[in-house]
Amino acid sequence: MKQKGAFSRLSTYMLKHKLLYTVLLLITLFSIVLDLTMAWFLARITDAAVRMDVEAFSGLAWFGGLFLITAGVSSYFSAYLKINISAKIRNELRLDLMNHTLLLPQSYFDRNHSGDLLSRFTNDNQSVGEACGQVMIDLLRNPLLAVASFAYLIYINWLLALICITMGPLLYLVGKVFGKAMRKNSVQVQENMSRTTSFLNDILGSSMVFKSFSIERRLMKQYKGYSDSINAGEQNRGRIEGATGALSSVLGNLTFLLALVIAGYFVAKGSLEVGAMIAFIQLMNYLVMPFSALPGLVASMQQSLGAAQRIFEVMDAPAEVEALPEKQMQHPEFEQLNLSEVTFSYPGAGKLSLNQASLELPQGMQMAVVGPSGGGKSTLFKLLLGFYNPDEGEILINGQTVQGMSLEQLRSHFAYVPQESGLYTGSIRENIRNGRQDASEEEVIEALRQANAYDFVMELPEGVDSEIGEHGSRLSGGQRQRLSIARAMLKNAPILLLDEATAALDNESEKMVQQAIRKLMKDKTTIVIAHRLSTIQSADVILVMENGEIVERGNHEELLAAEGRYYDLYNSQLEQEETEGKEERSTNEEYGDKQGALLTPS
Ligand SMILES: Nc1ncnc2c1ncn2[C@@H]1O[C@H](COP(=O)(O)OP(=O)(O)OP(=O)(O)O)[C@@H](O)[C@H]1O
Numbered sequence: 260m261k262q263k264g265a266f267s268r269l270s271t272y273m274l275k276h277k278l279l280y281t282v283l284l285l286i287t288l289f290s291i292v293l294d295l296t297m298a299w300f301l302a303r304i305t306d307a308a309v310r311m312d313v314e315a316f317s318g319l320a321w322f323g324g325l326f327l328i329t330a331g332v333s334s335y336f337s338a339y340l341k342i343n344i345s346a347k348i349r350n351e352l353r354l355d356l357m358n359h360t361l362l363l364p365q366s367y368f369d370r371n372h373s374g375d376l377l378s379r380f381t382n383d384n385q386s387v388g389e390a391c392g393q394v395m396i397d398l399l400r401n402p403l404l405a406v407a408s409f410a411y412l413i414y415i416n417w418l419l420a421l422i423c424i425t426m427g428p429l430l431y432l433v434g435k436v437f438g439k440a441m442r443k444n445s446v447q448v449q450e451n452m453s454r455t456t457s458f459l460n461d462i463l464g465s466s467m468v469f470k471s472f473s474i475e476r477r478l479m480k481q482y483k484g485y486s487d488s489i490n491a492g493e494q495n496r497g498r499i500e501g502a503t504g505a506l507s508s509v510l511g512n513l514t515f516l517l518a519l520v521i522a523g524y525f526v527a528k529g530s531l532e533v534g535a536m537i538a539f540i541q542l543m544n545y546l547v548m549p550f551s552a553l554p555g556l557v558a559s560m561q562q563s564l565g566a567a568q569r570i571f572e573v574m575d576a577p578a579e580v581e582a583l584p585e586k587q588m589q590h591p592e593f594e595q596l597n598l599s600e601v602t603f604s605y606p607g608a609g610k611l612s613l614n615q616a617s618l619e620l621p622q623g624m625q626m627a628v629v630g631p632s633g634g635g636k637s638t639l640f641k642l643l644l645g646f647y648n649p650d651e652g653e654i655l656i657n658g659q660t661v662q663g664m665s666l667e668q669l670r671s672h673f674a675y676v677p678q679e680s681g682l683y684t685g686s687i688r689e690n691i692r693n694g695r696q697d698a699s700e701e702e703v704i705e706a707l708r709q710a711n712a713y714d715f716v717m718e719l720p721e722g723v724d725s726e727i728g729e730h731g732s733r734l735s736g737g738q739r740q741r742l743s744i745a746r747a748m749l750k751n752a753p754i755l756l757l758d759e760a761t762a763a764l765d766n767e768s769e770k771m772v773q774q775a776i777r778k779l780m781k782d783k784t785t786i787v788i789a790h791r792l793s794t795i796q797s798a799d800v801i802l803v804m805e806n807g808e809i810v811e812r813g814n815h816e817e818l819l820a821a822e823g824r825y826y827d828l829y830n831s832q833l834e835q836e837e838t839e840g841k842e843e844r845s846t847n848e849e850y851g852d853k854q855g856a857l858l859t860p861s
Contacts, residue, residue, distance in 0.1 A: 265568040272348045273391055279347075283340040286333055287400050291407050293330050298411065298541040300326060306534035337396075345392030349384050356380060356570055362578035365646035366606060374457025379573055382452055383566035390563030398556050401549030408545035415535050415542075419521055423543055426514040427550040430507060434554030437503040442558040444499060446565060448492035455485040464729065507551040511544075518543040579645075580666050591671050593753035593784065594657045596620040596643075601652035603642060603807075612638040614807040615652070622753070625785045627795035629828065630804035636788045637678075638807070640756050643786075645669045674747035676779075678758040678788075680739035682731035687716055688723040690731075690742060694749030702749060710745035710775040712738065737772050744775045755779060757787040759794065792829050801825065 273280065300322065307315040360376065405427070412420035462469060462478055469478055522539050525531035531539075597620070603613040613635050620626055628636045641647050642654065645666045654661045661669050674694070682690050691703050698706075703723065707713040715738055719725040731739040747755065757776065773794065780787075789795040796815040803811040803824045811823050818825035 265564045265571055268571050269387065269391065269564070269567050272351055273344075273395075275351070276344050276347060279340060279344050283337065283344065283396060284399070286337045286340065287396055288403070290330075290333050290337060291400065291404050293326070293333060294404060294545055295407055295411055295542075296326065298408075298538040298545070301541055302532075302534035302538035304534075305537045306532060309533045341392035341396055345388040348391045349388035352387060352570060353380060353384055356384075356573060359574045359576075359578060362580055363573075363576055364579035365641065367576055369605070372457045372460075374460035375453055376573065377460060378453040378456040379569050382449065382456075383569050386449075386563045386566035387570065390560055390567070394556055394560050394563065397552070398560060401552050401556065404545050405549040408542045412539065412542050412546065415539055416522075416525065416531060419518075419525060419531075419539065422521055423514065423518055424546065426510060426517065426547055430510050430514075430547055430550040431553065433503065433506045433510065434551045436554075437499055437506075438554030438558035440499045441496065441503075441555065442561055444492060444496050445558075445562045448489060448496070449562070449566070451485065451488045451492055455482075455489060458482065458485055503551075503555070511547060511551070514543055514547050515540065590751070591668065591753065592657065593672060594622050595655075596672075596754060596784070597653075597655040597658075598639075599653045599655065601642065601649040601654060603638065603647060603649050603651075605638075605647070611807045613642065613649070616804075616807070616809050617652075618802065618809065618812075620754070620784060620786065622784050623782070624799045625780060625787070625797070627787050627789045627798040627801045628804055629789050629792060629795070629801060629825070630810075631828075633806075634804040635807040636804055637758065639804070640675070640758060640786075640788070643756065644673060644675060672752055673754050673756050674750040674752040676740075676743050676747045676755070676757045676776075680731055680743035682727060682734075682739060682742060684727070684729050686721075686724050686726055687719075687742065690727065691723075691745050691749055694746040695751070698749050706745040706749040709748050709778050710741045711771045711778075712741040712745050712775070715741075737769070740772050741775050744772070744779050748779055753784060755783045755785040755787075757785060759787060759789050759791065792832050803828070 300319075303315075304319055306312075307319060356379065409420060409424060412423070458481065462482075469475055518540050522531060522536040526533055526536050596618075598616055598618045601613055601616045602611060604611045616635070616639065618626070628639065630636060638647075642649060645661065648662070656664070656669070656672060683693070687707075688703055691706060692698055694706070695702070704713065707716055707723070716723055716725070725733075727733050727742075731742065734742070747757075757779075776787075787795060787798070795801060799814065800812060801815060801818055802809050803818070805824065811818060811821065811825055813821065813825075819829065
């Protein structure tokens with residue numbers, strides 16, 4: 260999308276505020292009239308002083324007072340309207356961006372960094388807002404002020420006006436050269452900001468990781484690199500702005516002196532009044548100032564259009580559905596789920612993540628999926644939930660291909676318990692209600708009870724109103740999982756997709772979570788991704804996935820008897836658990852011995 264495209268897209272937002280823009284434009288025109296009046300007023304005062312006309316001063320003082328009040332009021336409304344319009348447009352853009360972001364497919368989030376998205380919501384949005392208010396009006400006002408001043412100058416003395424306007428293009432040239440450098444610089448600073456936001460987003464969201472790995476120094480060094488690059492860009496901007504300011508000021512002063520010398524000459528010759536000379540000098544400022552300001556304004560408009568382009572890029576990314584779901588669908592009929600030779604590879608990935616996967620899941624069946632890391636277990640869930648579509652093969656619910664269903668309808672069949680609990684900042688009640696928004700208080704409490712979460716929630720000072728922090732950071736891992744289970748229970752969908760957390764919980768916590776999972780699975784059709792094989796021995800069917808293929812299927816006994824991949828996995832895990840058990844026992848004994856030694860008097 261070209262910047263022109265960004266501008267026309269942006270104008271649709273601006274046109275919604277035609278009335279406000281019209282008022283703002285009228286005030287802007289009025290402020291130009293006020294500027295010219297100022298020049299006229301200076302001329303009148305000077306003439307009265309030269310003529311020693313004392314009587315004229317009381318009238319002039321009244322006029323001056325009125326002028327100041329009018330200018331003040333006009334300046335207030337101009338500033339207020341500029342901010343008002345730009346805030347409204349920023350708000351509308353933010354909402355549209357959020358609305359579209361929520362409609363984007365999972366593949367978009369897999370490809371793009373959340374920090375980059377964040378900077379489009381913040382930095383870019385801010386920059387576009389400025390363009391629609393201050394920058395836009397200044398871009399209109401400056402040329403108009405220059406033209407009006409020039410007309411007035413010609414009225415005072417056309418020869419003088421023509422001599423003085425020669426400075427204008429010179430100032431414009433300076434502004435243009437530096438404006439280009441400024442634009443390049445601001446694009447660079449914006450990119451560095453976006454990189455830094457992405458970095459901060461990663462780091463600040465995982466404080467426990469950097470603390471536990473003691474990588475604070477490395478992170479500090481990395482952040483210093485990012486921060487220094489922003490600093491270098493800003494220092495550079497200082498140099499560019501300094502040079503522009505210095506050159507503009509030299510040229511401005513030169514213009515002033517030129518105007519003074521030439522006008523003085525005309526006064527000395529008797530062809531110009533002193534008052535007119537003062538007005539002339541003032542008008543000269545109005546005439547040449549816009550020339551130096553314009554290139555900078557054009558540069559910042561271009562920068563803002565770049566920012567708008569980044570926002571529209573997200574809005575143009577294909578959405579997975581056309582509109583946000585009206586409400587959560589409930590209790591769809593369910594008889595059977597089938598996967599028929601489903602093959603899939605992630606966009607851009609060279610290899611298959613699912614290869615000819617077929618399965619049959621009738622109502623009430625409890626299915627477990629196991630296998631080595633990277634085998635395709637989570638990918639299977641992603642396809643079931645409609646995050647991605649199969650490249651080949653079909654997914655069918657009740658014999659009907661899911662391709663023909665709306666995503667809302669498809670997802671209403673599943674209650675998903677992800678590996679990371681996926682809780683949001685907010686209260687426990689708000690988080691549980693994400694399972695079903697219209698759930699009553701009793702239903703929320705019942706879900707908490709079923710998920711073995713009720714007791715710990717009630718022990719919190721504010722019960723279900725307790726805030727759980729970023730991603731539930733104020734809770735333990737097991738507590739987070741139980742809340743995630745309660746949320747799924749409340750949804751009460753026919754098929755439960757459970758991605759067992761790999762994070763080790765302590766025995767007590769694990770028992771509570773397992774209990775909650777069992778209650779959740781009761782009478783439910785379930786597919787569980789299991790990392791601990793001990794938890795899924797009673798499953799009706801166990802699928803073993805490797806390199807995207809279902810390489811074995813059967814129940815626990817059948818698979819053990821077959822002595823294949825499951826048998827190997829099971830035995831290696833058993834061995835591992837035994838070794839860990841031994842290590843744990845010996846640690847406890849050692850610890851016990853030490854305690855004993857400490858307690859035994861020597
Ligand atoms: N967003 C993605 N883009 C590209 N490739 C991906 C993506 N997600 C997963 N993969 C690849 O797809 C394959 C299957 O991954 P998947 O996450 O389904 O494995 P898994 O069996 O769930 O592993 P684990 O037990 O470690 O969670 C892997 O080779 C992985 O690298």
